Amino acid sequence: MTTPTITLNNGVEIPAIGLGVFQTPPQETADAVGAAIATGYRHVDTAAAYGNEREVGEAIRRSGIDRSEMFIETKVWISDYGYEQTLHAFDKSAGKLGVEQIDLLILHQPLPTAFDRTINAYRALEKLLDDGRVRAIGVSNFMTEHLQRLLEATSIVPAVNQIELHPYFTQPEVQAADAEHRILTQAWSPIGGITSYRGDANAGSTFDDETITAIGAGYGKTAAQVMLRWHLQRGRSVIPKSTKPARIAENFDVFDFNLTDAQLDALDALDKGVRGGPEPGAITLEAFGREIPEA
Numbered sequence: 633m634t635t636p637t638i639t640l641n642n643g644v645e646i647p648a649i650g651l652g653v654f655q656t657p658p659q660e661t662a663d664a665v666g667a668a669i670a671t672g673y674r675h676v677d678t679a680a681a682y683g684n685e686r687e688v689g690e691a692i693r694r695s696g697i698d699r700s701e702m703f704i705e706t707k708v709w710i711s712d713y714g715y716e717q718t719l720h721a722f723d724k725s726a727g728k729l730g731v732e733q734i735d736l737l738i739l740h741q742p743l744p745t746a747f748d749r750t751i752n753a754y755r756a757l758e759k760l761l762d763d764g765r766v767r768a769i770g771v772s773n774f775m776t777e778h779l780q781r782l783l784e785a786t787s788i789v790p791a792v793n794q795i796e797l798h799p800y801f802t803q804p805e806v807q808a809a810d811a812e813h814r815i816l817t818q819a820w821s822p823i824g825g826i827t828s829y830r831g832d833a834n835a836g837s838t839f840d841d842e843t844i845t846a847i848g849a850g851y852g853k854t855a856a857q858v859m860l861r862w863h864l865q866r867g868r869s870v871i872p873k874s875t876k877p878a879r880i881a882e883n884f885d886v887f888d889f890n891l892t893d894a895q896l897d898a899l900d901a902l903d904k905g906v907r908g909g910p911e912p913g914a915i916t917l918e919a920f921g922r923e924i925p926e927a
């Protein structure tokens with residue numbers, strides 16, 4: 633099937649579902665991406681910091697799918713922020729992916745204590761967009777204050793803000809700021825994977841949530857499928873991760889049912905306001921910096 637797309641604020645179309653590959657070991661990445669492409673996925677979300685861009689590129693070439701049919705998204709790590717450094721980060725990522733052009737290149741995190749570097753990194757993304765090296769640019773983990781500072785200092789509104797977003801953590805204020813500026817909110821950990829692989833065992837995981845599983849039972853769908861459907865109906869892009877072919881297929885099988893407004897509201901109401909990932913305001917080069925190898 634053809635993946636439904638969402639039109640970004642610059643007119644570029646992004647497939648609504650992509651495969652995430654955070655924590656996918658390089659040696660398993662090509663198989664996971666291959667399984668996803670065989671299922672019908674046409675979008676992969678990777679990052680320089682994931683260490684598997686090379687294998688993502690290999691899988692796409694091996695699939696035989698025309699490059700123009702695939703949407704490749706990757707992220708610049710904070711250690712490569714700064715104008716010249718970020719231009720070079722593009723070369724490193726494009727080189728590993730084995731592509732001339734990247735569909736969506738985003739800044740992985742804000743660097744609140746060195747925001748001038750963040751701004752200069754974003755200016756490099758603007759230059760890459762201008763030169764046609766990337767088709768769209770964006771950010772990740774930008775809170776409202778980071779978006780505000782970025783919008784004041786730069787000229788191109790990001791196409792995407794990729795943030796932690798699952799039923800237990802919905803960040804309504806960031807979603808509202810994104811919507812106000814026509815920035816697509818893209819959900820990372822969309823099925824709440826972080827609530828099980830990093831969560832507090834007592835807080836519970838989204839996969840076992842009674843409200844979510846009960847909604848799914850009515851449609852013969854799993855909790856993961858209900859969560860993905862909720863994002864899509866709320867207009868968000870999603871990038872669920874799995875290395876298992878059966879789950880990769882399950883996570884794509886979400887186009888044959890519709891949640892009611894009451895069910896969407898019930899899912900919204902599960903928000904606990906507790907972040908699973910690192911606090912974006914606390915990201916520093918000292919704590920999180922690490923060298924990204926050359927291509």
Ligand SMILES: NC(=O)c1ccc[n+]([C@@H]2O[C@H](COP(=O)([O-])OP(=O)(O)OC[C@H]3O[C@@H](n4cnc5c(N)ncnc54)[C@H](OP(=O)(O)O)[C@@H]3O)[C@@H](O)[C@H]2O)c1
Pocket residue numbers: 651652653654655677678740772773794795819820821822823824825826829839854856857871872873874875876879880882883909
């Ligand atoms: N920008 C950022 O800072 C940031 C941070 C985190 C993630 N991301 C992106 O978002 C993507 C997804 O986020 P995520 O990996 O944190 O979480 P996720 O996609 O919500 O969940 C992934 C976890 O759930 C398991 N899983 C997948 N499908 C399942 C299913 N149908 N039923 C039960 N379990 C299932 C996976 O295990 P198996 O692999 O064993 O199936 C994995 O442990 C990442 O891969 C990455 O691309 C971005």
